[in-house]
Amino acid sequence: MKLKEIEITAITGEKQKLEFDYKGLANYIFSKTKDIGELELARELYKKGEIELDKGKAMALKSYIGEAFGAVVQEAIYPELDKVINQ
Numbered sequence: 001m002k003l004k005e006i007e008i009t010a011i012t013g014e015k016q017k018l019e020f021d022y023k024g025l026a027n028y029i030f031s032k033t034k035d036i037g038e039l040e041l042a043r044e045l046y047k048k049g050e051i052e053l054d055k056g057k058a059m060a061l062k063s064y065i066g067e068a069f070g071a072v073v074q075e076a077i078y079p080e081l082d083k084v085i086n087q
Helices: 022-032 036-048 055-068 071-085
Strands: 005-009 015-019
Touching: 005 071, 022 036, 022 055, 036 055, 055 071
Parallel strands: none
Antiparallel strands: 005 015
């Protein structure tokens, strides 16, 4: 999943591309996690701006995005994460 740029739905209903603060998310995960796997997830995300998702990584990302970002970002990213989680 690439996280350098996301597509959000603006208040007008129009789709807009938005540079996503993937390094900020990586730093957030890095500082909050107590899990070694999530620590590596944070490092990979920080270095590349994208990650290969499995169910565990998708669930972790969804949790951290829910804590650190507003609804407009959640609305843009959650559907992709849910696809992986619900496979």
